[in-house]
Amino acid sequence: MILLDKISKSLENWGSHPVMVELNTDGSENHIDAGQFLHRIDELTELFIDYGISEGVLVPLFIDNSWDYPAIFLALLRIKAIPVLAKLLYRRLEMDEIFQNSKPSVVICSADHLKNIVPWTQDILVLIYNNGEWSSQGEKKPMPGETAPGTVSVNYTYRGYGYPLGAMVGESGYLDAVRRYQSYVRFSHGRSVLALLPMSHIFTLISSVFLPLLNGLTMYIIKTLHPKIILETLKKYRIDYLSTIPEILMLLAKLYPEDMKIPSLRALVSGGSYLSEENHQFISGRFQVEVLNGYGLTEVAPVTANIRDSGKIGTIGEFCKELSCRISDSADSQSGEILVKVEDSFLGYLGRPNETSDVLKDGWFQTGDLGYEKDGMVYFSGELKRTRKVNGQIVDLKEVETALIETGMVKNAVVTGKTNHIHAEVSLKDPVESERQALKSLRSSLSEIIASYKIPKTI
Template identity: 25%
Template sequence: MTVLSLASVLHENARRRPGKLALVEGQVRLTFGELWQQVLDEAAALVQAGVRPGDPVALMAPNVADFPRAYYAILAAGGVVVPVHLLLTAEEAAFVLRDSGARLLLAHSAVAEAAVRAGELASVPVYALGGGSFAPELPKADAPLAQLTTRQAEDPAVVFYTSGTTGRPKGALLSHLSMVMNATVNAFDANDVRPDDVALGALPLFHTFGQTVSMNSTWRAGATVVLLPRFDATAAVELMVREGVNTFHGVPQMYLGLLEAARTAAELPRLRLCISGGASLPLPVLERFESRFGARIYEGYGLSETSPTAAVNQPDFGTRAGTVGHPIWGVDVEIARPEIDERIELLPAGELGEVVVRGHNVFLGYLGLPEATAEALVDGWFRTGDLGTKDADGFVSIVDRKKDVVIRGGFNVYPREVEEVLLRHPAVAEAAVIGIPDPVHGEEICAVLVPAPDADPRPTAEDVVAWSREHLAKHKYPRRVEFVDALPLGPSHKVLKRELRARYAPR
């Protein structure tokens, strides 16, 4: 039997480099040794509160020191971490508590009202983190936990709840092995993380990207994490300069924000390593960022069900803009026929199909949903639901989500391709393309745009349509253009296209 704990990511640093700075959050500065001691204290309190190995413990907190302290304490006690999205309503959070079977909920004062109500609805006790008065704190134990509680390598470590865009949220079970391997491979094989790096933790830690790449991978290499509780581009630039941050992980919306903040910033951070994921990074944004910040962006790809990283542009293989690079060490990423559900039939290089993944990063399954698990895990591969290609050199490109493809007059139109073109319009800052029902063509292409702040004159729908006709094929250019001040974003800063489809659907 192989035993392993994701908590070892922090524990080993406390053994090897106890005096090194691990965490910065506001005025809080903790070494690895100090943070680990706090983790053992909190883990002992959890055990005293009745948490046993294998028990799910929910965690609801922003990017403050309380999050990693509680996260690793749950793991050290042998529990399973259930991160709760901060933007969920009390009813939605209660569903997560009930579905996961959470023994208790650890919550920060920033989400006090929703947390307390969710606990009431789910009949789950709530404990306050960081001295909040909205709920009792965990009673302190007489002594810290003597040592972390190890688990079998294939036991669940974290349950990530999917966004529920196609029905109720599903809890994806990630093992200690999958999470440790993903952090290790990200740190040492894919991303060249170094012990003297300082990474900005601006991605939500309750989300798989922030949790694995910003926190676990950074600490796996013994580097420092600087937390930003709520992402604001101007504040992020100032914080990165002040703390000497050289590593940034973000989603496309964050890179857009940093570009805007750079227009008025007195000084820019000296970035060495930039990772983009969560959604496809438009090529114009990548080009503008690399030019302005003088740092290369390594775009990657993954999902909650893949721990998350499956592929990324890596220095060893060379980078190729517009792709998500090569599969990470020990993982296969291939393209399968999307129309075949019952088996995996791989396609040759260059052909468009569904992206499928297998390897140490793939999840155990969906909690309590054997049918959904069987649909997702076929012949040892995880079906991602994304459409993409893999060229003869092994570079993977993501075209779009299967569900986001617009079928206009029988022709497939991939929104990302249209968005890439629209973002080259000088008066367009952000773009989201959706399909809306149309009685003639089945679906019509609608572009929802955020104008560039310095656009003069302001663009009109007619201008954009005319410009698009010159740069896109007849079946691809948008016939409808809407302007908004900001695109709707989910907790992980992804554009919520389902909200746009509902907003602009014909009445």
């Protein structure tokens, strides 16, 4: 495993600065040096082997951000097991599909989230993580799953089919991705990054976990998205780089005090959602640092990036030089679909051959996103697929329609949307005396069926 070997070599030559600093909500800190982190990977490798986890075993992870998250991920890679990454916010509809699709025989779950996975784990082994301590329930022997050769992880995403798809990501989906990312952002050895988005998101793994581990940067792990605490953390710990979604950057910029200075901050990186030219200028102006905007997908990231010190506001950057990319011809529009040669970074969707063949044409990955190229820079112009982004999270419009029907209250539903705004037109099965009360009940029912960020803002 080249990725694991390179991370191990980086850690062996790390230096005196910490690998990670975990900032806990009670104000305490855990400083992790290179030796501790390597030892933790060794410990977890032995633990997982003792529980019967072996090559090819699919292991869904339902755990919060912590310094143990990357250690768990890397320990699984060492024994050639396959981490399955899904969001903690998923509810019944998403979980039904993920467990039916991946058919896991073992799950790793934090103690705090154990109650959320009970209906799907009655007959499988559950390894329970609780602040560094481990226990288990169930005795089923872990068995290998059926994945494409070379699969390193399965990362669930959406394409508008109405259900999550398990993207089988190859080693180059991480190793080459970090190399591309670093060639544009140019983070410096010995500096620091702040990790605040869920590590189940490939953007976080590439930008805030594996890039620091491979390039000698300290990773500060914060366990809150409270904007004032994030700003205080950036200043107090002299953070150099922050990679996050534009919605968080905008919130931080709006709340950034006039008299506050963060002299350590060298660059902000925006990804995971659309950043308008107006917002780009506002964020850059408030922080007085360069904001590097880029574009990528779970299946392949980054696809485009702005080069440090020469980025262009309003664009998603240039096509990454290491990738073969093009924009399909369109007879009636300046924009076309963004296409990428994925080779061995994306190996198809787990158990979904038809969906895989839909998106892979002669080796070209059909992103389902629209853009156009001008003067060597790429401009994002919308989505072809029936998905929209809400705070950096993909919302499948067809899945929301299904969820509305499954409440039992809705006869017909049509869901539309734009960035950060999902709208549903519904016809109810039965007459109601109070529309307001009916909508409240509908939203309450939806919260048990799908993740909260997918619930339509307007109905």
